[in-house]
Amino acid sequence: MMINSTNLLTIKSKPISYTASANAAATASVPEHKQTNSGLLNAYLNNMAMINTPAIKKAETTAPINYHNNLRSLFRNNESKILMIIPRVFNAKDTNGNEYIDNNEFHGTFLNAIDRLDEVKADGFNTLHILPINPPGQMKAMGTAGSLYAPKDILAIDPNLIDPNDPRSDKEQFKAFIDECHKRNIKVMLDLPSCASYDMFLEHPEWMAMESDGLAKTPQGWNDIRMFQPWKDEGKRTLNPKLLELHKQFVDMCIDLGVDGIRADVGRAKPVEFWDVLIPYSHMRDPEFGWLAETYTYEDASPQANMPYDRPQDSLRAGFDMIYGQYHIFHEWPNASTFMNYVKEQLDMSYSLPKGKSLIGSFATHDDISPMFHGGADYCNMTMGLQATLPMLNPYIVDGYQSGDKYTYKYENSQNSVTQTDNHEMTVHRGRPDIFNLSRKPGGNQPEIGNFMRSALAMRDKYKDVITKGTFIELDKSKDKNDQIIAYARHLNGKTLLVVANKNVNRPVACKIKVPTLKAGQELKNLLPSYGKESILQAHDNELSVELGPARVHVFEIDTPNIENYTNKIYRQNI
Numbered sequence: 001m002m003i004n005s006t007n008l009l010t011i012k013s014k015p016i017s018y019t020a021s022a023n024a025a026a027t028a029s030v031p032e033h034k035q036t037n038s039g040l041l042n043a044y045l046n047n048m049a050m051i052n053t054p055a056i057k058k059a060e061t062t063a064p065i066n067y068h069n070n071l072r073s074l075f076r077n078n079e080s081k082i083l084m085i086i087p088r089v090f091n092a093k094d095t096n097g098n099e100y101i102d103n104n105e106f107h108g109t110f111l112n113a114i115d116r117l118d119e120v121k122a123d124g125f126n127t128l129h130i131l132p133i134n135p136p137g138q139m140k141a142m143g144t145a146g147s148l149y150a151p152k153d154i155l156a157i158d159p160n161l162i163d164p165n166d167p168r169s170d171k172e173q174f175k176a177f178i179d180e181c182h183k184r185n186i187k188v189m190l191d192l193p194s195c196a197s198y199d200m201f202l203e204h205p206e207w208m209a210m211e212s213d214g215l216a217k218t219p220q221g222w223n224d225i226r227m228f229q230p231w232k233d234e235g236k237r238t239l240n241p242k243l244l245e246l247h248k249q250f251v252d253m254c255i256d257l258g259v260d261g262i263r264a265d266v267g268r269a270k271p272v273e274f275w276d277v278l279i280p281y282s283h284m285r286d287p288e289f290g291w292l293a294e295t296y297t298y299e300d301a302s303p304q305a306n307m308p309y310d311r312p313q314d315s316l317r318a319g320f321d322m323i324y325g326q327y328h329i330f331h332e333w334p335n336a337s338t339f340m341n342y343v344k345e346q347l348d349m350s351y352s353l354p355k356g357k358s359l360i361g362s363f364a365t366h367d368d369i370s371p372m373f374h375g376g377a378d379y380c381n382m383t384m385g386l387q388a389t390l391p392m393l394n395p396y397i398v399d400g401y402q403s404g405d406k407y408t409y410k411y412e413n414s415q416n417s418v419t420q421t422d423n424h425e426m427t428v429h430r431g432r433p434d435i436f437n438l439s440r441k442p443g444g445n446q447p448e449i450g451n452f453m454r455s456a457l458a459m460r461d462k463y464k465d466v467i468t469k470g471t472f473i474e475l476d477k478s479k480d481k482n483d484q485i486i487a488y489a490r491h492l493n494g495k496t497l498l499v500v501a502n503k504n505v506n507r508p509v510a511c512k513i514k515v516p517t518l519k520a521g522q523e524l525k526n527l528l529p530s531y532g533k534e535s536i537l538q539a540h541d542n543e544l545s546v547e548l549g550p551a552r553v554h555v556f557e558i559d560t561p562n563i564e565n566y567t568n569k570i571y572r573q574n575i
Helices: 024-026 040-051 071-076 112-121 170-184 200-202 239-255 272-283 298-303 312-317 327-332 338-348 376-387 447-461 463-468
Strands: 084-085 127-130 187-192 195-198 225-227 229-231 259-264 288-291 358-362 397-398 470-474 485-492 495-502 509-514 536-538 545-548 553-558
Touching: 040 225, 071 225, 071 259, 071 288, 084 187, 112 170, 112 447, 187 239, 187 272, 187 288, 195 200, 200 225, 239 272, 272 288, 272 312, 288 312, 312 470, 327 376, 327 509, 338 485, 376 447, 376 553, 447 463, 463 485, 463 495, 485 509, 495 545
Parallel strands: 084 127, 084 397, 127 187, 187 259, 259 288
Antiparallel strands: 195 225, 470 485, 485 495, 495 553, 509 545, 536 545
């Protein structure tokens, strides 16, 4: 869930002026990470781990004996390739084609989701981000099934996700799905909602935040949810022990079931002190338990109403392994320089953090409009090629991207006589995955996107060391009047990948790119399939002339083993 996402999309990245020389980058000091947990806190956590009772009984089924969670390491090494899914639509059976699950049709469940896991594996993903699985609230709800981010009980499972014909309990069915993921070496990351439903607000006022007039705090743009109160005494910076205990029980439930990590919805909705306790608590049970925070670089300049506020860097220092970043507003950036400055900004920021901190590489999340609206299949392919080669990130795709789903629904703004909430309106996010209703599984009719995606992820695997450990080299350009060509190299131990892309989705763009030690007529070993309007490329001594088709990306392996000796625009990853 993104708070007031419409407004956020209009915010531009602020260009930076950071440029490091090769020597400066190599010798950049990494500040020692100051531990936020005192000896007293560590003692407290150890004691709590010993006396804490698991929130649920372990399911009878067990994970494969040889399975070991390594999600945190994947995050920190930038080796996770993440697919986001909504379980109740992931494998829904919409037989009558009205895009809504009605009559005798069947919504997605944990058990029928297993049928798509081989597809997930074949596509190249090794991690699933599962949106909330809790039963939605029914009062003041949005949509006929209730929002995924308005949970009635974060320790319970939505009955819609359970196969009633299977004798196993809800948690046993979820555990069976997790085990099938693990058999395929697919990690499972579960979403932790940041707020509560109105139902939960009425049942547990001790967890909830209040305005000075006695009314419940409600985030901007979301009338169906109420905010938690993380503080017992904000002035003294003491936490609400009841809310903290609830979240510890959620962590226990996840680990007992075999979940490998958590994505914290709107991570900034709780202060760093909260995460300073909860994240180490999880690591006492599973040191490889991974944490992703939904927080954005630009948010430290645009706080939202009623939200505790911390910078993304603070989330990373508090123990999160990754943050969202802001590649999802790539289409709003006016030129290539804005994009390049953002990449360098993240690399620069990483040197103020512990090693191995990263971002997800998503150019669209479930809160964002489908990338198909920004330039169709060509735009999707271009951004996929970029995120497959960028430093300091883990590729992240929303289910439906691979087939070109625009997420436009026939039932938008209509009423339904059968509902699971007190709201009969089929509310949807226009152009975004439907988080409010029981609807169709993701569709689309652009299979070429999935083909390109699989090639890009396979290429990332083949050149994993160069991409996850190598330097990022900014390449100079000339004659790119409107600054539309993105050009950089990735380099490690004499191996170089050259990445060039045309950000303009409407017309071809020509320019000359400075590539030190490139030789005239040298082979450009193409690593990605061709698509769209053909490009023209010619290698010269120390230069590449290009005319790139609209929204085209190319990744080449080139023979420039000494390229770093002839440029000072080298940026190193803090790994």
